[in-house]
Amino acid sequence: MDQFTLNLLVVGASFALYIGIAIWARAGSTSEFYAAGQGVNPVINGMATAADWMSAASFISMAGLIAFVGYSNSTFLMGWTGGYVLMAMLLAPYLRKFGKYTVPEFVGDRYYSTSARVVAVICLLVISVTYVIGQMTGAGVAFSRFLEVTSTQGLLIASTVVFIYAVLGGMKGITYTQVAQYIVLIVAYTIPAVFISLQLTGNPIPGLGLFSTMPSTGEPLLVTLNGLLTDLGFSEYTTGNNPWLMALFTLSLMIGTAGLPHVIIRFFTVPKVADARWSAGWALVFIALLYLTAPAVGAMARLNITTTMWPNGVEGEAVGVDELPDWFQTWSVTGLLKVEDKNGDGRIQYYNEAGPGMAELAAERGWAGNELVTFNRDILVLANPEIAQLPGWVIALIAAGGLAAALSTAAGLLLAISSAISHDLVKSVFNPNITEKGELLVARISMAFAITLATWLGINPPGFAAQVVALAFGLAAATLFPTLMMGIFSKRMNAPGATLGMVAGLVVTCAYLFTYLGVFFIPGTNMLANNADNWLFGIPPTHFGPIGALINFGVAYAVSSVTAPPPKEIQDLVESVRIPRGAGAALAK
Structure with missing residues (x-):
């Protein structure tokens, strides 16, 4: 059986499974559409949360960015994992105890304000739409290679599948679909990693293989990699860059994670507050399997890439144009990988032109510049099985896993968008008397519009999947996270303070992103690439979340200190959410 047919069978089978689950678990009420009837088992919810959390950015893009930058991009790992712990400890149990369906609903009720609810909806929509671009980008990359279609055609196929199971099933269908998607994506991610670790180090556990000795060189894998890269003018793989920017980016991802509405709503689906805590614990276990x-x-x-380009080592000759492996040829067709023989010597020199001593070496050897002119970071994980020459079924499995990761998170984001429009705008603001059937219809229609918009934006994303997602985290950090934290832990925070804080965080962060990124969605451009000369105080747009959060906190506390405190019943509500039932009686004894 040829590879294309195998890919088609495996991916098609996974899609059939998702749609079948959605039909089986079709939502018949708003409670089932928004929160799966609040009857999901904590272990099941933990697995679904992990799938919702591990998007195309985690599955497809993160390892690629780590591969080409090294230690500095470990911030993705530290920020996303640390942020999930922050969410599990400081937000999820309290929000579940509050007993609502959506984040804007909590904001509106806690701050006794329709204006606060509407602003929260706007923040949610900006965050979720930005985030979903990365998922559609990842889906397009996966489709363009494995189903041999253009990325635009791939986006359309992915959108159709998401439309069927998300619109039909709502949160109930999405939950059980995400369980299946988690199983697909974690198996797809780990099997190639085990094979490659065995090939290079003889150790079947990739995390341990990373620090193991390579039989071919007699040195630890990271030592061998560092040596190869420095010989080619690149920085050592294990050396970080600016520690201040690394810390700022990690913090942006952490607090942005804790403010992500599509993950928070997963904790509204379990029966009890204790189940929300257990869900968080199980989700962290499932997430760790991929992140480790x-x-x-x-x-x-x-x-593997470096040794492919230099099969005889840096002292030998680079790979010949006619010697490029099959995987190189197949990925070149997608336009995401490209070489150019600049000096016409029939070989492809891959090196860092700006590296120390490389100009002299290039002049000595007759090189005319780096001839690996395009290597889209998002293809690395998907191409990994082919690079390592693994069996065809593993290649098909990684295709299904990449699509599962993209579609699982896209569905969660689209549900958050749909719920905000139907429940928090139509039901709560514009038409409070709408019937449950009418609200469910509005939810499904708004989700269809959201899918259409996400598909259109995904055609021309402003950067790699993980980079685009990082922008969404910065927006969440600057808007919803401070508002939720103050709503739970400050009885003095009032409606004017929270509302103006969100507005300030959103406006300042968006202004910075658009000022220093330029205009989004210009075809063929990467708006996140090397505009450092324009950055304010050297802060990249992806790192701006904590600055926006500080502005949010500052404005909120300043305004609340000069305006009337919340009503007594709201202060009592905050205390009841934060303090376990019966704690006061226990302390009195």
């Missing part, structure tokens, strides 16, 4: 593997995938892939 990702650094090894990145390092081993970078080593």
